[in-house]
Amino acid sequence: MVSIRGLSHSYGELEAIERLDLEVPAHGVLGLVGPSGCGKSTLLELIAGLQQPSMGEIDVGGDGDPAERLGRCTFMPQRDMLLPWLSAIDNAALALRNRGVRRRAAREQAGLLFERFGLAGFERTRPAELSGGMRQRVAFLRTLVAGKPVLALDEPFASLDAITRAEMQAWLSQALAADPRTVVLVSHDVEEALYLCDRVAVLSARPAHVVEELSAPAPRTADRDVAVTDPEFVAVRERAMAALHKGAR
Amino acid sequence: MSRWALPLLVVAALIGAWQIAAGSGALANLLGLEPLLVPSPAEIASSLWENRSLLAENAWVTLREILLGFLCGLAAGLAFAVLLRLSATLRRAFYPLMVASQAIPILVIAPILVVWFGYGIGPKLVVVALICFFPIAVNATDGLRSVDPEATKMLRTLNGSRLQVLWRLEWPTSLPFVFSGAKIAATFAPIAAVFGEWAGANSGLGVLIREDSANLETARMFAAVAILTAIALALFGLLAFAERRIVTWR
Numbered sequence: 001m002v003s004i005r006g007l008s009h010s011y012g013e014l015e016a017i018e019r020l021d022l023e024v025p026a027h028g029v030l031g032l033v034g035p036s037g038c039g040k041s042t043l044l045e046l047i048a049g050l051q052q053p054s055m056g057e058i059d060v061g062g063d064g065d066p067a068e069r070l071g072r073c074t075f076m077p078q079r080d081m082l083l084p085w086l087s088a089i090d091n092a093a094l095a096l097r098n099r100g101v102r103r104r105a106a107r108e109q110a111g112l113l114f115e116r117f118g119l120a121g122f123e124r125t126r127p128a129e130l131s132g133g134m135r136q137r138v139a140f141l142r143t144l145v146a147g148k149p150v151l152a153l154d155e156p157f158a159s160l161d162a163i164t165r166a167e168m169q170a171w172l173s174q175a176l177a178a179d180p181r182t183v184v185l186v187s188h189d190v191e192e193a194l195y196l197c198d199r200v201a202v203l204s205a206r207p208a209h210v211v212e213e214l215s216a217p218a219p220r221t222a223d224r225d226v227a228v229t230d231p232e233f234v235a236v237r238e239r240a241m242a243a244l245h246k247g248a249r
Numbered sequence: 250m251s252r253w254a255l256p257l258l259v260v261a262a263l264i265g266a267w268q269i270a271a272g273s274g275a276l277a278n279l280l281g282l283e284p285l286l287v288p289s290p291a292e293i294a295s296s297l298w299e300n301r302s303l304l305a306e307n308a309w310v311t312l313r314e315i316l317l318g319f320l321c322g323l324a325a326g327l328a329f330a331v332l333l334r335l336s337a338t339l340r341r342a343f344y345p346l347m348v349a350s351q352a353i354p355i356l357v358i359a360p361i362l363v364v365w366f367g368y369g370i371g372p373k374l375v376v377v378a379l380i381c382f383f384p385i386a387v388n389a390t391d392g393l394r395s396v397d398p399e400a401t402k403m404l405r406t407l408n409g410s411r412l413q414v415l416w417r418l419e420w421p422t423s424l425p426f427v428f429s430g431a432k433i434a435a436t437f438a439p440i441a442a443v444f445g446e447w448a449g450a451n452s453g454l455g456v457l458i459r460e461d462s463a464n465l466e467t468a469r470m471f472a473a474v475a476i477l478t479a480i481a482l483a484l485f486g487l488l489a490f491a492e493r494r495i496v497t498w499r
């Protein structure tokens with residue numbers, strides 16, 4: 001579904017990504033971890049068609065055209081970016097409104113997911129009145145409602161406290177099980193990446209290249225605490241940490 | 250205590266002090282003027298009442314110039330800001346010109362406008378609109394540019410076209426800036442209208458003030474100034490009220 005071959009990208013003299021190859025099959029969930037500033041977010045924006053690579057190819061659904069990539073990916077930034085002047089449901093329905101769907105129909109369509117996402121009753125609430133976890137759920141719902149096959153998630157839970165982050169990881173895992181999509185997830189948290197993803201690519205310091213690609217222990221249990229303390233999970237996490245240290249040097 | 254109590258108390262104290270100083274002739278003595286030329290607030294209020302028809306008639310003329318001129322300046326300022334936001338070429342070409350336009354002494358060119366367009370409402374509208382244009386255009390331009398780039402990226406991947414990004418994201422983000430510019434413009438608009446009238450007009454509070462100055466009708470001059478101040482405050486208050494009703498997320 002997402003295929004990256006020989007990708008290099010630079011900003012003037014600054015080389016951000018160097019000869020990078022990655023493959024994400026349809027409905028696969030790929031995690032990207034690496035040192036801060038190594039170019040993970042840049043890679044995500046390149047995949048989503050928000051930037052053009054300096055060299056190499058990025059295919060999303062068999063098409064390398066940036067406009068086509070943009071049409072097949074939804075980008076979820078680190079902060080929820082909910083528009084404060086819109087209600088939760090109008091935020092969630094943004095992609096539909098942009099497609100020309102009338103407000104009422106867009107609300108009805110987005111409203112179907114509110115119950116499933118534990119947001120029933122908060123449809124008309126403004127973002128400022130929602131908790132951090134609820135805001136992230138609305139932001140993810142907005143990403144799903146766009147109806148695109150590929151989700152580019154840039155550290156979606158980085159701004160949350162540890163407890164809420166753990167809850168949101170378990171919640172996202174279930175949400176993706178119920179509504180499978182092809183996902184590229186950037187995270188600074190190895191445990192989060194291994195818990196949520198099928199495979200995790202450990203990137204080096206800038207210019208980023210893949211140091212090691214790891215398969216996450218499968219099958220994933222619904223109970224996050226059980227999953228992350230499983231000996232097999234712990235072993236893979238140690239390998240990922242070692243690769244991370246190696247790439248940071 | 251309501252938030253208005255303290256400023257009202259200060260205004261009442263100032264008016265009271267003025268009344269005592271002017272009523273006793275102390276203020277005229279201090280300024281070395283005839284007491285006739287330094288009216289007290291009570292005399293101004295009395296003049297306001299006695300000349301209410303004349304003042305209302307002229308105030309209506311000036312109010313029309315202020316409101317229409319302000320609306321023209323608002324429309325032009327917003328249109329300019331949007332065009333500059335949509336086109337990088339236009340932005341590079343016109344933004345420095347917009348800033349330079351502020352160096353033109355608009356009040357001084359009012360007589361030229363009268364020569365060109367006559368004594369009608371036209372020249373006054375141009376002067377008021379030109380004065381209002383700059384604060385609105387600059388604030389709106391800054392407001393449209395203040396959008397978080399991450400939000401723009403997010404909206405683009407949510408099928409947002411350039412115009413949809415402008416309408417759904419940049420325009421609402423810019424509204425607090427637009428209101429700030431409009432409130433500044435509202436306080437300048439009455440001054441601009443009066444200058445426009447001084448350059449050439451048959452009626453309006455500016456004309457009345459000029460005539461009263463020649464006839465030493467100082468109480469009525471102050472009454473006209475009080476009306477102009479009230480217009481500016483009312484316009485500012487109206488905009489502040491609209492801002493509270495529209496920009497509800499701040």
